[in-house]
Amino acid sequence: MSDANPLLLPEACYLVASLLFIFGLKRLSSPRTARSGNMVAAVGMSLALLGTFLIPGMGHFGWILGAIVIGAIPGWLLAKRVKMTAMPQMVSLFNGMGGACALFISLGEWIRWLSETHFLGLQVEVVPGWGRALPILLGIIFGAVSFTGSIVAFGKLQGLITEKPLRWPGQKIINAAALAGIVIAACLGVQQSQMHLFWIVILAVLALALGVLQALPIGGADMPVVISVLNSCTGLAAALTGFSMRNMSMIIAGTLVGAAGSLLTLLMCQAMNRSLAKVIFGSFGLAPQGAAAAGGAGDKSMREVSANEAAIMMGYARKVIIVPGYGLAVAQGQHLVHELESLLEKRNVEVKYAIHPVAGRMPGHMNVLLAEADVPYTKLLDMEEINPEFDQADAALIIGANDVVNPAARLDAGSPIYGMPILNADRAKNIIVIKRGRGAGFAGIENGLFFDPKTRMLFGDAKNALQELITEVKAL
Amino acid sequence: MTIGALAMIYIFILAIFTGVEVISRVPTVLHTPLMSGANAIHGIVLVGGIILLGTAGDNAVLIGLGVVAVILGTLNVVGGFVVTDRMLEMFKAKPKDKSAK
Numbered sequence: 001m002s003d004a005n006p007l008l009l010p011e012a013c014y015l016v017a018s019l020l021f022i023f024g025l026k027r028l029s030s031p032r033t034a035r036s037g038n039m040v041a042a043v044g045m046s047l048a049l050l051g052t053f054l055i056p057g058m059g060h061f062g063w064i065l066g067a068i069v070i071g072a073i074p075g076w077l078l079a080k081r082v083k084m085t086a087m088p089q090m091v092s093l094f095n096g097m098g099g100a101c102a103l104f105i106s107l108g109e110w111i112r113w114l115s116e117t118h119f120l121g122l123q124v125e126v127v128p129g130w131g132r133a134l135p136i137l138l139g140i141i142f143g144a145v146s147f148t149g150s151i152v153a154f155g156k157l158q159g160l161i162t163e164k165p166l167r168w169p170g171q172k173i174i175n176a177a178a179l180a181g182i183v184i185a186a187c188l189g190v191q192q193s194q195m196h197l198f199w200i201v202i203l204a205v206l207a208l209a210l211g212v213l214q215a216l217p218i219g220g221a222d223m224p225v226v227i228s229v230l231n232s233c234t235g236l237a238a239a240l241t242g243f244s245m246r247n248m249s250m251i252i253a254g255t256l257v258g259a260a261g262s263l264l265t266l267l268m269c270q271a272m273n274r275s276l277a278k279v280i281f282g283s284f285g286l287a288p289q290g291a292a293a294a295g296g297a298g299d300k301s302m303r304e305v306s307a308n309e310a311a312i313m314m315g316y317a318r319k320v321i322i323v324p325g326y327g328l329a330v331a332q333g334q335h336l337v338h339e340l341e342s343l344l345e346k347r348n349v350e351v352k353y354a355i356h357p358v359a360g361r362m363p364g365h366m367n368v369l370l371a372e373a374d375v376p377y378t379k380l381l382d383m384e385e386i387n388p389e390f391d392q393a394d395a396a397l398i399i400g401a402n403d404v405v406n407p408a409a410r411l412d413a414g415s416p417i418y419g420m421p422i423l424n425a426d427r428a429k430n431i432i433v434i435k436r437g438r439g440a441g442f443a444g445i446e447n448g449l450f451f452d453p454k455t456r457m458l459f460g461d462a463k464n465a466l467q468e469l470i471t472e473v474k475a476l
Numbered sequence: 477m478t479i480g481a482l483a484m485i486y487i488f489i490l491a492i493f494t495g496v497e498v499i500s501r502v503p504t505v506l507h508t509p510l511m512s513g514a515n516a517i518h519g520i521v522l523v524g525g526i527i528l529l530g531t532a533g534d535n536a537v538l539i540g541l542g543v544v545a546v547i548l549g550t551l552n553v554v555g556g557f558v559v560t561d562r563m564l565e566m567f568k569a570k571p572k573d574k575s576a577k
Contacts, residue, residue: 021517021520022494022498024513024517025495025498025499025510025513025514025517026498026499028499028502028506028509028510028513028514029498029499029501029502029503029506029510030501030502030503030506031503031505031506034506034509034510034513034564035561035564035565037513038509038513038516038557038560038561038564039561041513041516041517041557042516042557044517045516045517045519045520045553045557048520048523049522049523049526052523052526052527052530053526053530055527055530057531058526058527058530058531059530059531059532059533060529060530060532060539060542061530063529063539063542063543063546064526064529064530064546066543067525067529067542067543067544067546067547067550068546068547068550070547070550071546071547071548071549071550071551071554072550072551072554074551075550075551075552075553075554075555075558076554076555076558078555079554079555079556079558079559079562080558080562082559084562084563087508087512087559087563088508090555090559091508091511091512091515091556091559093555094515094516094519094551094552094555094556094559095515095518095552097548097549097551097552097555098515098518098519098521098548098549098552098556100548101521101522101524101525101545101546101548101549101552102521102524104525104541104542104544104545104548105521105524105525105528105541105545107541108528108532108537108538108541108542108545109528111535111537111538111541112528112535112538115535131481227511228511231511231514231515231518234515234518234521235514235517235518237518237521238518238520238521238524239488239491241521241524242484242520242524243484243488245524245527245528246484247523247524247527248487249520249523250520250521250523250524251484251487251488251491252487252491253517253518253520254518254520254521255487255488255491255492255495256491256494256495256498256514256517257495257514257515257517257518258492258495258518259491259492259493259494259495259496260495260496260498260499260510260514261511261514262496263495263496263499263500264499264502264507264510264511264514267502267504267507268507355504357504362507362508362511363504363507363508364504364505364506364507364508364509364510365508367504367505368508368509368563368566371566372566380505382504
């Protein structure tokens with residue numbers, strides 16, 4: 001162990017960095033300490049990077065620093081400029097970059113391994129060592145799936161690819177075939193020494209294709225879960241890369257994210273009452289007969305309301321519960337909704353916000369958006385807290401939310417969203433719905449609430465409708 | 477770096493439990509920032525990219541792969557932490573937090 005000394009400093013950096021990652025994650029899970037938690041993790045990352053530079057025998061520092069600068073500038077600019085509503089796809093994009101990084105590193109490790117077995121053009125003994133091959137191969141697979149899957153998720157949320165679940169015949173068979181192909185390519189790559197790289201490239205290509213094939217059929221409503229799954233995938237890929245490079249900080253940080261990400265995925269699925277298997281393999285948009293029956297829309301009609309009437313309903317109410325949804329976020333109406341809330345409060349109306357766990361596009365997304373508009377936290381209530389209060393509410397104002405208030409989830413066993421916990425907006429005395437058009441929601445399911453005799457529809461873009469409401473409330 | 481395979485597996489397993497334990501009580505409000513923060517942390521792959529490039533020697537393919545890996549890894553790290561910070565920026569200066577329910 002005479003070479004232990006020069007590695008002491010890097011290893012010490014990794015040790016402290018790993019502790020900082022754990023500490024940072026811990027702080028990230030409580031609102032008061034969250035921001036500092038992110039900082040702590042960032043310090044840990046800097047330390048890990050510093051330690052890496054101190055590893056003896058490293059070269060190409062010019063290349064390294066150049067590449068870091070090339071990556072850092074667009075990363076910083078993108079992250080600083082992205083709108084709050086576009087956060088989910090930005091997280092997905094950065095996640096994909098991490099996955100691709102793990103993919104390229106693992107490919108590099110394989111090539112390095114190959115070059116070790118070839119001396120002076122002669123092939124020396126090749127031991128088909130699965131122990132060394134496995135983390136590299138899995139690193140390639142997880143990295144590749146995470147890369148293309150995240151890019152598809154980004155495309156879907158950004159509106160570059162249709163949010164509708166894409167379906168084609170033999171989907172599951174094709175996916176299974178791709179998976180089988182990956183296993184076969186892995187076996188061939190490890191067994192047949194001469195063709196090492198060829199089969200590994202095939203494996204990588206198949207894994208890249210699998211990422212696309214798996215993500216395309218999943219509808220926009222399930223994207224948060226997909227991003228979370230891919231997030232833990234990248235974590236795992238990072239850990240696997242750490243295995244093949246025998247790097248402690250990578251194993252620990254990657255595994256932490258893999259494990260925490262998996263738990264987070266399960267928590268999200270719980271909030272939506274969906275099993276993970278259903279999200280990944282299921283068919284959300286594929287229940288047309290159930291969807292048509294849901295809510296029994298049939299001959300009923302929606303009742304429209306003018307902004308003036310709606311303003312009266314709320315302005316003279318004692319208690320109003322606002323249910324914000326993604327439509328509000330898209331229209332960038334969060335500041336206006338805060339203004340409306342302040343106006344109503346001035347008229348001694350009690351105003352509260354009902355936040356469904358999956359309001360917006362990711363759990364917690366709506367809280368972030370409303371916090372941006374300075375809405376106090378105390379007014380944002382979770383589903384469990386607010387649901388009993390709907391009975392006392394004179395009006396529920398639903399802004400661009402649909403599936404999270406669909407009573408079919410409670411009533412109609414044939415509906416695809418049956419069993420999903422929803423906000424009991426239908427229990428309020430009056431319901432005002434601000435909605436862009438008459439179409440069905442994200443999940444493509446008809447909403448019986450819109451046909452409820454207590455419901456009044458205020459059609460229009462959330463921003464314009466809110467603007468009108470504010471004008472009318474001021475005029476009261 | 478001479479770590480035995482078994483030791484790595486031990487650490488792997490312990491890190492799984494740590495990861496689950498550490499975030500098990502996260503309120504829904506923080507799901508998105510937490511995911512984003514975790515996303516930044518797996519940017520640790522950048523370390524692997526730097527090592528790959530730093531030890532590439534004169535192997536042009538490895539240098540090429542290394543450069544690409546470092547660029548992508550840096551995007552992940554920098555973008556991840558900055559986006560998370562922007563999200564969490566809005567959580568400050570609110571004296572009362574209801575998370576401690």
